Amino acid sequence: MSTVVQAEILDAGEGPIEGEPSRWARAWRPVEDWLIALVDRANPILVKETRQALKSRQFVITFLVVLVACWIVSFIGIAWIGPEIYWAAAGPTLLKGYYVVLAIPLALIVPFSAFRSLAAEQEEQTYELLSITTLSSRKIITGKLASAAVQMVVYLCAVSPCIAFTFLLRGVDAMTISVVLAGMVLGSMGLSMISLLIGAMARLRGTQVVTSVILILGLALACVGGIALGWMIIQSGSGFMREEEFWIVISVMLTFYITFFGLFHSAAAAQIAFVSENRSTPLRRWMMVQQACFCGWMAAGIYYELSSTSGNGANNIGEALVAATVFATGYWAVMGALLTGEWPLLSRRVQRSLPQSTLGRTTLSLFNPGPGTGYLFAASNLTMLIAVGLILLVFRGPATGRFVTTESIACLLVLSWSYVVGYLGVGRLITVLLRRWIFVPLTAAFLVQILLVMVGSFTPLVIQMTSRQLRNQGYSLLQISNPFWTLYELVNRGSSSVQAEVLVWIVPAAAVAVLLLNMRSVATELMHHRVAPPVRVLEEEAALHVPVVKPSNPWEIEEDDH
Amino acid sequence: MVAVHQQRRPLIELRHLHRYFGPTKAVYDMSFEVYAGEVFGYIGPNGAGKTTSMRILATLDEPTYGDALVDGFSVVDDPDRVRRRLGFMPDYFGTYQNMNVVEYLDFFARAYGLHSMQRRSAIDYAMEFTLLDQLADKPINGLSKGMKQRLSLGRTMIHDPAVLILDEPAAGLDPRARIELREMIGRLAENGKTVLISSHILTELAEMCHRVGIIERGHLLAVGTVEEISSRTQTRSEVRLRVLRDVEGLMNYLRQRDDVRDVAVRQGHVTMTHDGGPEEQAALLRQIVDSGFEVVEFASKAKSLEDVFMTVTAGLVQ
Ligand SMILES: Nc1ncnc2c1ncn2[C@@H]1O[C@H](COP(=O)(O)OP(=O)(O)OP(=O)(O)O)[C@@H](O)[C@H]1O
Ligand SMILES: [Mg+2]
Numbered sequence: 001m002s003t004v005v006q007a008e009i010l011d012a013g014e015g016p017i018e019g020e021p022s023r024w025a026r027a028w029r030p031v032e033d034w035l036i037a038l039v040d041r042a043n044p045i046l047v048k049e050t051r052q053a054l055k056s057r058q059f060v061i062t063f064l065v066v067l068v069a070c071w072i073v074s075f076i077g078i079a080w081i082g083p084e085i086y087w088a089a090a091g092p093t094l095l096k097g098y099y100v101v102l103a104i105p106l107a108l109i110v111p112f113s114a115f116r117s118l119a120a121e122q123e124e125q126t127y128e129l130l131s132i133t134t135l136s137s138r139k140i141i142t143g144k145l146a147s148a149a150v151q152m153v154v155y156l157c158a159v160s161p162c163i164a165f166t167f168l169l170r171g172v173d174a175m176t177i178s179v180v181l182a183g184m185v186l187g188s189m190g191l192s193m194i195s196l197l198i199g200a201m202a203r204l205r206g207t208q209v210v211t212s213v214i215l216i217l218g219l220a221l222a223c224v225g226g227i228a229l230g231w232m233i234i235q236s237g238s239g240f241m242r243e244e245e246f247w248i249v250i251s252v253m254l255t256f257y258i259t260f261f262g263l264f265h266s267a268a269a270a271q272i273a274f275v276s277e278n279r280s281t282p283l284r285r286w287m288m289v290q291q292a293c294f295c296g297w298m299a300a301g302i303y304y305e306l307s308s309t310s311g312n313g314a315n316n317i318g319e320a321l322v323a324a325t326v327f328a329t330g331y332w333a334v335m336g337a338l339l340t341g342e343w344p345l346l347s348r349r350v351q352r353s354l355p356q357s358t359l360g361r362t363t364l365s366l367f368n369p370g371p372g373t374g375y376l377f378a379a380s381n382l383t384m385l386i387a388v389g390l391i392l393l394v395f396r397g398p399a400t401g402r403f404v405t406t407e408s409i410a411c412l413l414v415l416s417w418s419y420v421v422g423y424l425g426v427g428r429l430i431t432v433l434l435r436r437w438i439f440v441p442l443t444a445a446f447l448v449q450i451l452l453v454m455v456g457s458f459t460p461l462v463i464q465m466t467s468r469q470l471r472n473q474g475y476s477l478l479q480i481s482n483p484f485w486t487l488y489e490l491v492n493r494g495s496s497s498v499q500a501e502v503l504v505w506i507v508p509a510a511a512v513a514v515l516l517l518n519m520r521s522v523a524t525e526l527m528h529h530r531v532a533p534p535v536r537v538l539e540e541e542a543a544l545h546v547p548v549v550k551p552s553n554p555w556e557i558e559e560d561d562h
Numbered sequence: 563m564v565a566v567h568q569q570r571r572p573l574i575e576l577r578h579l580h581r582y583f584g585p586t587k588a589v590y591d592m593s594f595e596v597y598a599g600e601v602f603g604y605i606g607p608n609g610a611g612k613t614t615s616m617r618i619l620a621t622l623d624e625p626t627y628g629d630a631l632v633d634g635f636s637v638v639d640d641p642d643r644v645r646r647r648l649g650f651m652p653d654y655f656g657t658y659q660n661m662n663v664v665e666y667l668d669f670f671a672r673a674y675g676l677h678s679m680q681r682r683s684a685i686d687y688a689m690e691f692t693l694l695d696q697l698a699d700k701p702i703n704g705l706s707k708g709m710k711q712r713l714s715l716g717r718t719m720i721h722d723p724a725v726l727i728l729d730e731p732a733a734g735l736d737p738r739a740r741i742e743l744r745e746m747i748g749r750l751a752e753n754g755k756t757v758l759i760s761s762h763i764l765t766e767l768a769e770m771c772h773r774v775g776i777i778e779r780g781h782l783l784a785v786g787t788v789e790e791i792s793s794r795t796q797t798r799s800e801v802r803l804r805v806l807r808d809v810e811g812l813m814n815y816l817r818q819r820d821d822v823r824d825v826a827v828r829q830g831h832v833t834m835t836h837d838g839g840p841e842e843q844a845a846l847l848r849q850i851v852d853s854g855f856e857v858v859e860f861a862s863k864a865k866s867l868e869d870v871f872m873t874v875t876a877g878l879v880q
């Protein structure tokens with residue numbers, strides 16, 4: 001027993017207090033109990049990694065290096081500024097220095113060690129031991145994230161006195177400092193999440209080195225970008241933060257940050273979850289949330305634009321619609337390409353939790369795992385967005401854009417929808433066909449989709465480039481299967497330059513045909529019924545949840561009391 | 563009645579388990595059951611498929627066909643329920659940097675959802691059981707092979723699982739540690755645990771297992787108690803006998819029989835190879851005596867467990 005207590009670094013505080021406890025001791029006691037309970041219930045991985053970090057030489061060294069770097073920045077900074085320090089606003093100069101000192105551990109070391117800690121679990125084969133515990137894959141990812149957060153806080157604490165010092169030097173206000181620091185914290189957590197997702201995906205030993213190198217390069221780039229952005233904010237001060245637009249932009253970015261964070265978290269957990277687990281539905285829920293946020297912000301943006309430019313009628317809604325369409329199309333193309341690659345067979349475990357009621361089956365079946373429902377999910381979400389866009393166009397009438405005509409926006413909406421639905425559908429059919437003979441994992445199916453789009457785009461391009469007559473002609477209907485050039489041409493040169501009157505008939509018709517071709521197999525997927533769990537499971541459930549006999553009315557309790 | 567029923571409840575059940583790695587059929591149509599409180603030995607040469615099938619049971623891998631059940635729960639459909647009642651000790655030791663023995667056990671106890679006092683007593687019990695008390699503060703990177711094996715066993719039993727799956731726990735242990743390990747497994751069985759334990763060596767397991775299964779190339783060749791298997795495999799044995807007189811007549815008599823070969827005289831004894839198990843041998847002796855020969859000595863060399871193993875397995879590797 002004694003050895004256990006000794007080693008429980010964080011659980012310390014056992015043993016009765018001799019004699020009469022002082023008032024402080026008595027007041028402290030509940031806090032202590034609460035702390036013990038907190039550590040006791042904390043994520044196991046967080047506890048483990050904090051203990052490990054406290055003992056790890058690498059962590060102590062980086063921590064000291066950060067401290068020393070802060071001193072060096074302080075000394076060099078003060079020497080550089082010279083005697084002016086007594087009257088000039090030297091805050092920004094020093095803050096920039098500290099920002100760099102903090103950015104390197106936060107944007108490089110913390111995310112990379114999160115990646116490494118997941119990869120090391122797999123290399124040391126501890127991951128298997130961990131995965132057969134009752135810890136869920138979500139909790140594993142959360143634990144790794146929490147450890148990254150703790151590390152981050154430690155680095156922040158090391159640098160915080162210096163940052164307080166810059167505040168005293170004047171020239172930066174608390175607002176700027178808070179915004180810059182908050183950005184850093186969010187950036188660091190976001191990068192850690194992405195690194196964890198990559199770590200969870202890079203299961204193969206051979207790819208580890210390549211992945212590490214690419215990740216380090218990416219993180220370094222993000223670090224440099226972050227430093228540039230931070231310096232810009234420090235330089236310009238908090239003046240622009242008083243503008244309404246700044247906070248709107250921040251809110252928009254925050255919604256995307258949070259929803260992507262959630263999506264990546266689910267994706268990382270799905271990567272390491274057991275095969276029979278339902279790994280698709282949580283991801284689709286996050287996509288739905290993103291879709292809702294996107295719609296919300298678009299609506300708010302258009303309302304804002306309309307209310308601010310009511311005078312002459314000219315506004316940026318057309319351009320905004322084009323940008324939104326491009327974004328939404330790209331988003332659902334990528335997500336659709338991933339969703340259509342899912343494995344078609346549902347595990348019995350998944351089949352047990354399928355929606356059962358008529359209402360559930362009609363509304364929630366699209367959330368069931370499977371490539372067919374995935375295709376329909378992506379297609380219907382995109383359809384919804386495009387429909388909203390078209391409705392907006394119709395109700396706002398002509399001349400909504402400064403550079404684009406209503407007609408070309410309408411064409412853009414219809415064509416983007418058709419291209420995404422068409423290509424995803426064809427890609428899915430190819431995958432279905434391939435799966436008759438060979439094993440096609442999700443990544444391969446995703447590659448099939450990318451290859452398909454590339455073939456569709458580059459084949460006509462190459463034909464045109466190699467043909468003597470067509471070479472200098474610019475866009476022609478030959479490029480009908482090339483979505484990039486077609487849509488680019490449409491937006492930049494207007495609908496007449498791409499013979500839109502032809503395109504808007506052929507392409508959507510083809511897309512609808514592909515959609516219908518897919519429908520048979522999609523329908524079979526939608527027909528999946530819930531299967532009853534095995535008797536053994538029901539038995540255990542019944543044994544675990546013995547129904548508590550609750551008093552049916554408030555008077556029963558009184559009767560019991562008497 | 564209830565008790566009997568409880569005892570015969572299979573805690574581990576393989577149902578036509580198949581696992582292919584490309585062309586390699588690591589496990590092929592394997593079915594057997596292990597009952598509550600039983601120690602089941604799992605024996606086979608290198609590459610037989612022991613680790614593969616154990617990993618499937620431990621929810622680390624999934625079968626190509628078939629299913630495996632732990633306490634009635636499918637490892638494919640209900641891995642979470644299986645994990646709660648199963649401890650797996652793999653043939654490797656997963657190590658962490660900057661960690662000592664207690665912290666290691668504490669981590670896994672937390673990972674299995676044990677809290678406060680429950681966790682402390684589980685750690686204490688595991689350390690006491692595996693004789694690790696003295697090593698509590700030792701960094702796990704500095705542990706010897708034997709200590710690691712013990713710690714690994716401690717980790718396996720930290721959440722008090724009903725089923726323990728041990729993959730070659732005795733590999734690399736010195737004789738003393740082997741005996742200690744055997745005692746630990748004996749105690750686990752006494753506590754009502756169901757243990758599936760693998761090894762290359764039948765003799766090693768013969769003493770501690772209630773039943774064994776012999777596998778090779780993914781096929782289950784024999785299941786049963788060691789005695790059952792060895793008597794079943796005793797299809798041919800060396801028999802030696804001595805008669806008072808008429809050695810020539812005996813030899814002629816024996817040569818006429820179909821089930822006897824290689825009859826010879828060595829140092830006054832008649833030796834031969836006899837096809838058949840113990841029952842057939844008794845019949846042979848009776849017939850010899852009935853035919854009027856005065857037998858004073860009859861001995862058959864029983865096969866050692868090694869021989870049994872060699873007979874059952876064909877020494878094939880895939
Ligand atoms: N991940 C894998 N990929 C490909 N083949 C595998 C894999 N795991 C096991 N095998 C093959 O399956 C067969 C059974 O291997 P397994 O490890 O189960 O044997 P074993 O009985 O545990 O052997 P040993 O006594 O050497 O531990 C071997 O032929 C092996 O090559
Ligand atoms: Mg093995």
